[in-house]
Amino acid sequence: MNKNTLNIGLILLFVLAFIGFNSLYVVTEGTKGIVTRFGKVVRASDGKLEIVDPGLHFKAPFIDQVKALDVKIQTISSSADRFVTSEKKDVIIDSYVKWQILDAATYYLTTAGGNKMQAEELLRRRINNSLRSQIGRLTIHQIVSGQNSGKNTSTPEDDNVFDSTDSEVVAVASQSKRDEVMQNALKDIGASAKALGIKIVDVRIKQINLPPEVSNSIYQRMRAERDAVAKLHRSQGRKEAEAIKAHADREVVVKIAEAERQARTLRGEGDAEATRIYAQAYKQNPQLFEFLRSMDAYKKSMTSGKDVLVLKPDSEFFKFFNNANGAKATN
Template identity: 50%
Template sequence: MRKLMIPVIFAALALMLMSLFVIPEGERGIVIRFGRILKDNNDISKIHEPGLHFKMPLFDTVKKLDAKILTMDGQADRFVTAEKKDVIIDTYVKWRIEDFGQYYLATGGGNTLTAQALLERKVTDVLRSEIGAREIKQIVSGPRSGVITPVLGEDGELMPESALEALEVDGQRDMIMLEVLNDTRPSAMKDLGVYIVDFRMKKINLPDEISESIYRRMRAERESVARKHRSQGREKAEIIRAQAELEVATVLAEADKTARVTRGSADAEAASIYSGAYSKDPEFYSFLRSLSAYKKSFADKSDILVLDPKSDFFKYMNDSSGGSDK
C-alpha cells in the first residue's frame, strides 16, 4: 500500500504544478482549451491579471500577452500631396492591447510583428488619404496665422517692418495627426483589439532628388544676391575713394597756395629789409654780404675755388677798406 502511495503523491504533485501558472507584472494571460479561448459567464474572453492562477493540466495552454504601451516605429514612406509632389514622412504609433481575445485571434496567436504590420497598413492608408488632400505648406506647418513674411526690395535688402507682408499660413499638420488618430482607432479596436494611444509625424522630408534641386536653386539665388551686394559695395567703395582723393588734392592745393603766398610775402619782406639796410650804408652792407660769402665758401676744407685774387670777390681780403688795387 505504501509503495502505491508514493507514485500517487508524485502524480498529484505533478498535476498540481502543471495546473499552476504565473502572469508577470506588465502582462496579461489568456487560457486556450482545445484551440478556443476560455470565456467568462458574459461570453467575454477571460483575462488573467498578474499573479498566480490555476488551469486544467494537459488540456489548457496559457498565452501571455504584453499589456504595456508599445511603440511602432516603422520606416519612412513616400506620399503624394494634392500638388502631385512627393514627400517622405516618418511616423510612429503608440498602442496597447485592449481586447486580448480579439488580439489573439486577429494576429494568429498574439504575434506582435503581425499586429504591427496590420496596424501600419491601417495608419498608412488613412495618412495617404489625408496627405493627398493637402498641399506641402499645409502639411509642414502647424496652426498659425498672420505670419510675417520678409520681403526683399529691388536692391536685395530687407524692407522695413512697415513694408513686410503678412501671410496667412493654413498649417494643418496637427489636424492631420488628429484625423489619422480618430479614423484608425475604431477600426484598430474592432479588427485587432488594440487601442491607438497616439500617432505622430516625426519628420517630413522631400525626396533626395527634389531636395538637391531646391538646394541648387536656393544656392543660385543666394549667390545672385551676394554678387549684387558685392557689386554695390565695390561701386560705393569707388565713390568713397574718389571723394577722398578729391579732398586730399583740394587740401594739398590749398596748402601749396598758402605756402606760396606766405613764402612770397616773406621774400618781399626780406627784400624790403635788405633794401632798407643797403640804402642806409651801402658799403657796410656790401662788407657783411662779402663776409657771409667767405664763410659759406670756406666752410669745407675740401672745397677748391679757382678765382683771380684781384677779383671783386676778394676785395675785402686784399684791402680792409674795400678799395681796389690800381
C-alpha cells in the same frame, strides 16, 4: 512502514507536486492573460473571453495553456514611404505610431490569437492610407514649412470665456499643417483601431524628405539664388568701396592743398620776417651788414673747393678781397 510503501509515498508526493506546479501560473505586471483549453479559448459564463489580470492564478494542469498579451504602450516605426502631394510631387515621410491593447479579448480574436506582427501590419496599412489621404491635399511648401492653417480669430472678450460645466478655458489656437495631418491621422486610425481592440496613443511624423532627384534640383535652384544674392552684395560692396576710395582721395587732395597753402603762407611770413630783420640790421650798420652778406656768399660759393667763377678782378663780388673796407682797388 516497509520500503515499498515509502517509495510509493515519495512517488505520489512527486506527482502531486508536479500537478500542483502545473496548476499554477503567474501573469506579470503590464500583461493580460488568456487561457486556452485544447486550443480553444476559455470563456466565462456569459460567453465572453475570460481575461486574466496580473497575479497568481490556477488552471487545469496539462490541458490549459496561457497566452500573455503585452498591454504596455508599444511603438511601430514605419519605414520611409513615398507620398504624392496635391501638386503631384513626391515626398518621402518617415513616421511612427504609439499604440496599446485596449480590449484584450477583441485584440486576441481579430489578430489570429494575439499575433503582434499581424496587428502591427494592419496598423501600418491604416496609418499609411490615412497619411496618404492627408498629404494628397497639401502642397510641399505647406508640409515642409509648417504653414499655419488658420488665424486666431478670438477677441479679448472671448479670451475671458470660461465654461464652468467642464472647467476648461475655451481658446482658438492656430496650428501648423503638419500638426493637423498628425491629429487627423490619429483620429482616423483611432476610430478604426478600436475594432481591433487597440488604442492609438499618438501618431508622429519623424522626418520629411524629398526624393533625390527633386532635392538635387532644389539645391541647384537654391545655389543659383544664393549666387545671385552674393553677386548683388559683391557689386554693392564694390560700389561702396569705390565711393569710399573717391571720398578718401578727395580728402587727401584737399588736405595736401591745405597743407601746401599753409606752408606757402608760413614761408612767405618767414621771408617777410627775414627781410624785415635784414632791413633793420642794414639800417643799424650798413657796412657791417654788407660785409657779412659778402662773407656768407663767399662761403656758399666755395664750399666744395672745386667751384670755378669767371669774373673780372675788379668785380663787385671780390671787393672785400682787395680791401677790408670794401673799396675797389685802383691802378
